[in-house]
Amino acid sequence: xxxxxxxxxxxxxxxxxxxxxxxxxxxxxxxxxxxxxxxxxxxxxxxxxxxxxxxxxxxxxxxxxxxxxxxxxxxxxxxxxxxxxxxxxxxxxxxxxxxxxxxxxxxxxxxxxxxxxxxxxxxxxxxxxxxxxxxxxxxxxxxxxxxxxxxxxxxxxxxxxxxxxxxxxxxxxxxxxxxxxxxxxxxxxxxxxxxxxxxxxxxxxxxxxxxxxxxxxxxxxxxxxxxxxxxxxxxxxxxxxxxxxxxxxxxxxxxxxxxxxxxxxxxxxxxxxxxxxxxxxxxxxxxxxxxxxxxxxxxxxxxxxxxxxxxxxxxxxxxxxxxxxxxxxxxxxxxxxxxxxxxxxxxxxxxxxxxxxxxxxxxxxxxxxxxxx
Amino acid sequence: xxxxxxxxxxxxxxxxxxxxxxxxxxxxxxxxxxxxxxxxxxxxxxxxxxxxxxxxxxxxxxxxxxxxxxxxxxxxxxxxxxxxxxxxxxxxxxxxxxxxxxxxxxxxxxxxxxxxxxxxxxxxxxxxxxxxxxxxxxxxxxxxxxxxxxxxxxxxxxxxxxxxxxxxxxxxxxxxxxxxxxxxxxxxxxxxxxxxxxxxxxxxxxxxxxxxxxxxxxxxxxxxxxxxxxxxxxxxxxxxxxxxxxxxxxxxxxxxxxxxxxxxxxxxxxxxxxxxxxxxxxxxxxxxxxxxxxxxxxxxxxxxx
Numbered sequence: 239x240x241x242x243x244x245x246x247x248x249x250x251x252x253x254x255x256x257x258x259x260x261x262x263x264x265x266x267x268x269x270x271x272x273x274x275x276x277x278x279x280x281x282x283x284x285x286x287x288x289x290x291x292x293x294x295x296x297x298x299x300x301x302x303x304x305x306x307x308x309x310x311x312x313x314x315x316x317x318x319x320x321x322x323x324x325x326x327x328x329x330x331x332x333x334x335x336x337x338x339x340x341x342x343x344x345x346x347x348x349x350x351x352x353x354x355x356x357x358x359x360x361x362x363x364x365x366x367x368x369x370x371x372x373x374x375x376x377x378x379x380x381x382x383x384x385x386x387x388x389x390x391x392x393x394x395x396x397x398x399x400x401x402x403x404x405x406x407x408x409x410x411x412x413x414x415x416x417x418x419x420x421x422x423x424x425x426x427x428x429x430x431x432x433x434x435x436x437x438x439x440x441x442x443x444x445x446x447x448x449x450x451x452x453x454x455x456x457x458x459x460x461x462x463x464x465x466x467x468x469x470x471x472x473x474x475x476x477x478x479x480x481x482x483x484x485x486x487x488x489x490x491x492x493x494x495x496x497x498x499x500x501x502x503x504x505x506x507x508x509x510x511x512x513x514x515x516x517x518x519x520x521x522x523x524x525x526x527x528x529x530x531x532x533x534x535x536x537x538x539x540x541x542x543x544x545x546x547x548x549x550x551x552x553x554x555x556x557x558x559x560x561x562x563x564x565x566x567x568x569x570x571x572x573x574x575x576x577x578x579x580x581x582x583x584x585x586x587x588x589x590x591x592x593x594x595x596x597x598x599x600x601x602x603x604x605x606x607x608x609x610x611x
Numbered sequence: 612x613x614x615x616x617x618x619x620x621x622x623x624x625x626x627x628x629x630x631x632x633x634x635x636x637x638x639x640x641x642x643x644x645x646x647x648x649x650x651x652x653x654x655x656x657x658x659x660x661x662x663x664x665x666x667x668x669x670x671x672x673x674x675x676x677x678x679x680x681x682x683x684x685x686x687x688x689x690x691x692x693x694x695x696x697x698x699x700x701x702x703x704x705x706x707x708x709x710x711x712x713x714x715x716x717x718x719x720x721x722x723x724x725x726x727x728x729x730x731x732x733x734x735x736x737x738x739x740x741x742x743x744x745x746x747x748x749x750x751x752x753x754x755x756x757x758x759x760x761x762x763x764x765x766x767x768x769x770x771x772x773x774x775x776x777x778x779x780x781x782x783x784x785x786x787x788x789x790x791x792x793x794x795x796x797x798x799x800x801x802x803x804x805x806x807x808x809x810x811x812x813x814x815x816x817x818x819x820x821x822x823x824x825x826x827x828x829x830x831x832x833x834x835x836x837x838x839x840x841x842x843x844x845x846x847x848x849x850x851x852x853x854x855x856x857x858x859x860x861x862x863x864x865x866x867x868x869x870x871x872x873x874x875x876x877x878x879x880x881x882x883x884x885x886x887x888x889x890x891x892x893x894x895x896x897x898x899x900x901x902x903x904x905x906x907x908x909x910x911x912x913x914x915x916x
Contacts, residue, residue, distance in 0.1 A: 298821075
């Protein structure tokens, strides 16, 4: 592994109590290592502590306890204006009384960079975001997407060791957001600067980040590549937050090293992989299965049974055709519904299964995971 | 026939029931509200309209119309330009000069102090801040007469003390008037500037910090330039209030410090001359313009996206 760029050691942030309330622990004992050249995302719902963590790295907030190191240097007592990081804010925070060029120049002026060099660097930063022609305009004359790019240029022109991005695409519309995601990713790869990115959008995090930290309630629940988090979620929250998942609750009745048998509430027995050994201790568990990993077959179709295959009967309750795929809601027992996604690889005039049709529901054991509830 | 009356009233009731939340849209409500607002505006504006109209009256009396003239305005303007004018007009103009002097001085001091108070309230974090903030509004709401009397008492005590301890005799004059005006103006300036600061995106200061500016640089490069419209708005408001003030000024005046409102009040005891109507109209226009600019500045968009 390459060198650690940002290190968080047992970082806690407690905000003082407002009248009558208890103090709020926004960040609760987080330890993280972010490596050089990484595109690192902190992902979670609002209030999970991701922005507070970012603001502590930037120096806008001080940790209540714990330690933050950037390039191996402890940041305790180092003010924001002396840290080797720059931030792209959610609302861009461009200075409204300055032109775009003055905005980009600001950081260089503060660093007392030679006038001519500063001008050249500011211009090339604006060229990098493909906006050299608007240098003399004021921020309010720009569109959201343009403002976003200027904010990026203003932060990157300082050649920071780490670039912090606080939901920078949140205010853009979907199409522009997709474009910017790819652009940011390309930019990060070309510059080789470490990006720390805060978002609540799991798709955005998965598109751009090398590694993702999933956060909730001030804790880091899981850190990993997007495929690791999607395929092997650490717990129910992660499985639920990343992508779409079916949860079947039941009791673990038997298990081996890697897999276990779960009796669902309707007495059906199914096989699934153990997410980790701890689930063995808890009787009540949930089985998580992604909708696209479930297959449907006609009831009368003969299926060759293998060790790894779960086969149960179900009835199609609802069918939604949504273009790329068709979504079926299949009832497999008393009030237990599964969502199944079948990709539409070719145009079929009539749907494969109709409402109220009885079907066989199949999935491979390796695609189902037993999690603690 | 009786039947149709009932029908009609039921219909009306139904209609009223349906539209109960919007009484202004029902027939009677609409006329009623229109009348009420008309009456309100009439009471509000009729005296002022009368004043403006009679400033063009070609007679020394103010109770009957004798034809249109600009001569009262001409009189004031020639007097102001240093030309030949009546003794009364000269006196009036010298009191206008006093008013402007007091206005500028009080505006300058109160804008400086009020801005500092606003900054400390908006950015500072110290115990008791909430109470100080509450006290700030006090001069806006306490009756001006109370303020005038208390200031007069205060200065009397201070002057007596000075006389006893040093033997010099201090007298009320421009100093006391200006201080009195500063006292109530600080509140207005601070409230306006504070509103501007509260509307300012706090991320802007953080962004400056993030880009390497320390607290001092952030203030002068970001915060202060963005505060300027608020400061100007506060200053214009302060100037207008100072120009218009009668009560506080009256209690704090000395010899030779008669401001225009005090002078006009003195004249009223003798008779209302058309000069007064004319100068009042001019004051009205100046105040309206200044307040208008002040409101425009306060509403100008801030650094929020």
